[in-house]
Amino acid sequence: MKSNLPEPLPPEFAEPLARSADRRGSFGRRIVWYREVPSTNDVAAALAEQEADEGCVVAANAQSAGRGRHGRRWISPAGAGLYVSAVLRPQGHAAPLVTIAAGVAIADGVQQATGLQPGLKWPNDLYVAGRKVAGVLAEASAHGDSIQYVILGFGINVLPAAYPAEIAGLTTSLEEELGRQVDRGLLLAECLSSLALRYGELQAGRLEGVVDAWRRRAAPTRGRRVRWEGNGTVLEGVADTIDETGALLVRAQGGSVRITSGVLTWL
Numbered sequence: 497m498k499s500n501l502p503e504p505l506p507p508e509f510a511e512p513l514a515r516s517a518d519r520r521g522s523f524g525r526r527i528v529w530y531r532e533v534p535s536t537n538d539v540a541a542a543l544a545e546q547e548a549d550e551g552c553v554v555a556a557n558a559q560s561a562g563r564g565r566h567g568r569r570w571i572s573p574a575g576a577g578l579y580v581s582a583v584l585r586p587q588g589h590a591a592p593l594v595t596i597a598a599g600v601a602i603a604d605g606v607q608q609a610t611g612l613q614p615g616l617k618w619p620n621d622l623y624v625a626g627r628k629v630a631g632v633l634a635e636a637s638a639h640g641d642s643i644q645y646v647i648l649g650f651g652i653n654v655l656p657a658a659y660p661a662e663i664a665g666l667t668t669s670l671e672e673e674l675g676r677q678v679d680r681g682l683l684l685a686e687c688l689s690s691l692a693l694r695y696g697e698l699q700a701g702r703l704e705g706v707v708d709a710w711r712r713r714a715a716p717t718r719g720r721r722v723r724w725e726g727n728g729t730v731l732e733g734v735a736d737t738i739d740e741t742g743a744l745l746v747r748a749q750g751g752s753v754r755i756t757s758g759v760l761t762w763l
C-alpha cells in the first residue's frame with residue numbers, strides 16, 4: 497500500500513544535500529520527501545498556505561498526477577527523474593522574472609552536476625541535443641495585485657523511462673545523453689544551489705545578470721522560426737531574444753511582437 501506521509505530523505509539525497517548546505521541558503525533548509533504524491537506542486541502549495549518558509553522544498557520519487565505547462569501531463573515514474581517544488585515568496589520587482597531565473601538556474605544546476613550544457617526554449621524548457629530534458633512549472637497565488645507565494649516546480653528526466661516511447665523523438669534524458677549513471681542527489685543539490693544564487697540575484701534587484709544568462713543559453717535558437725498561440729491568436733515569425741522583463745520578442749510581418757504567455761512551438 498502506498499503511503500502519502502513524508503519519509504526520511506534517502507541517503508542518495510541526504511549526503512550531497514548536506515555537503516551543499518552552505519551554498520543553498522534557504523533552499524532546501526526544509527526538504528519534505530515522499531515516495532509518491534499526485535503532484536509536488538500541490539503539496540508545496542498546501543505547505544505555503546500553512547505559512548511554510550521561503551525555500552521549503554517538496555520532492556518525490558514518483559508523481560501520479562504530475563503536470564506540465566498548458567495543462568499537459570508530466571509523466572513521473574518512480575526513480576526515473578527529479579520531481580521537485582520549492583516555495584518562493586518573491587518581492588514585487590522579482591516576480592515577473594521568476595520563471596526566467598528558474599530556467600537559467602536549473603540549466604546551471606544540470607551543467608554543474610553532469611557537464612551537459614542545456615539550452616533554453618522560452619520561457620524555461622531545457623533542451624539537450626535538440627530534445628527536451630527538463631521543464632519548469634511556476635504557479636503563483638495572489639491576493640489582488642500582491643503575490644502571496646509562487647510554487648516553483650521542476651521536473652528533470654534522468655532515465656529514459658521518464659517519458660513514453662512515443663515522444664522519444666522530442667524528449668531525452670540525462671543518462672541517455674551521457675551514456676552513464678547520474679547521481680540524483682548531486683543533481684538536486686546543484687539545482688537548489690543554482691536556484692539560491694539566481695533567485696538571490698533577482699531579489700537583490702540584479703536582474704540583468706539573470707536576463708543575460710538566459711540569453712546566452714538561448715543564443716543558438718535566436719533566428720529560429722516559431723509559431724505562437726495565445727489569446728485566441730496564432731502568429732508565425734522569427735524568435736529574437738527576451739527583453740528586460742522576460743518577454744520574448746518575435747519578428748512577425750507587422751513588426752516586433754512581445755510574447756508574455758501562450759504556447760511557443762519551434763517550426
Ligand code: BTN
Pocket residue numbers: 534535536537538559561562563564565566568570578579580581621630631632633649650651652
Ligand atoms: C513543463 O515543461 O511543462 C513543466 C513541467 C514541470 C514538471 C514538474 S515535476 C515537479 C512539479 N510537480 C508537477 O506536477 N509539475 C512540476
